[in-house]
Amino acid sequence: MNRSRTALAGVLALTLALPGCAGGPERSAPGDGVRGPLTVFAAASLTESFTRLGEEFEAAHPGTTVTFSFAGSSALATQINQGAPADVFAAASAATMRTVSEAGNADGDPVTFARNQLVIAVPKGNPKGVARLADLTRADVKVALCAEQVPCGAAARTALDAAGVPLTPVTLEQDVRGALSKVRLGEVDAALVYRTDAIAAAREVDAVEFPESAGAVTDYPIVALRHAGNATAAREFVGFVLSDRGRAVLTAAGFQPPRA
Template sequence: MTRSARRTRRMLQVAGLGAAAAIALSACSSSGDSSAKSDASPKSNSAASASPKLSGTVTVFAAASLKESFTKLGHEFEQQHPGTKVTFNFGGSDALAASITSGAPADVFAAASPKTMGVVTDHKDAVGTPATFVRNQLEIATLPGNPDKISSLKDLTKPGLKVVLCDKTVPCGAAAQKALEASKLKLTPVSYEQDVKGALNKVELKEADAAVVYKTDVKSAGNKVEGVEFPESTKAINDYPIALLKHAPNPEASKAFMALVQSAEGQKVLNEAGFLKP
């Protein structure tokens, strides 16, 4: 091989090595950029999808018949959202509505009838349209063992029988009156109670022989009372609406609590308590 040929061969070898090095550097650079983008992308998506952490107190005004179910859901909500607390004011829906329209601080109102919710919405104290989340049906609560052999709504009119009703202004009382009117019956109770728990309590304490309450209340009382169904109750089923209040101190957490109530998990708790699906 001539000197000129050898020099040409060496020049080609050097050029080949340089090209290979350039390709390798380019590959490393491309790999590094891809990795950087890959690392940055999840962080960006995570930040975008992260929801704000809920905290603070949610104050719920709720019908007395919701006491057991809502208390359970309140504990569940607090476990799901550490740093939150759910407080309740249970009572007659009419009294709760009056408190709200008078300026009582509350986040959520869950009423036992559209009529009592209407007091709040008419006063422009609710946000949006209230949603019906459950329904409830009446039942007769008697003393354990049903010693008076009560088997119908008509039996409550027996002379000497001490019967308690909810006040007519309370949803359970209005429903009872509707059932009595449907049956063309007149009943004079020994007392009218301000909420359904008050009526039930009279039977539990044996201060009354029977009371017209909700199925859910009979169920929650366990063996303290005995329940008697009556067909007229189907004509007086109450829808339960829930709403976020206009001046809610903690609206975000309140919306989350309402979402739990209306979720499959919340509905399961309410159905197990005896409430009917909306």
């Protein structure tokens, strides 16, 4: 499975956070028909949790190899609609997922499996004393945002408009990890990112909650793809993400459950 160093660090953190994880899920029966390569396109904010789920899926289905492509949801949707080979798509935006469904590339209806909320990520110790959205407009505070066509950027714009904050960022990034990295590298003083991303980088950043984020919560839908090369494994993986075990991993990473 392809893994970044960040993903591996998140996996270690989740291992400590989740009880009874050492043994992983029970292995499936050898004849369950789930084997072979599986390619999952997933929003960048799912890196740690999906890496963990991929490892558990492989353990449960010997002979299966899960490969992830993590990036901005809009970029992944474009790749899928242009024919990129993938079996499953997990997006950080219902609107972005809709572009894949309307292009005829979804195998069935997407299902929302998690929700996420924005926080203000600041360097450890919050040296600029950022406490609310309005603080991001101060002349001494440099801010990174996601581009508005990216789900985290659309959510940020909704929150900023609700707060009446006319923020001009110094950089617009193509996914939430890009915005977070600007804080981690000391290139900006703050960034609007998902709560889960701030949790994953908790050794390097602090998270400042703000009330306007409640009006810009992001839904995460998932679907098996119509032209999946491994349709059986794709459907099984989607089911695993929606299972109680999938929910436990996502909750430990800071995701909220979908609306009932």
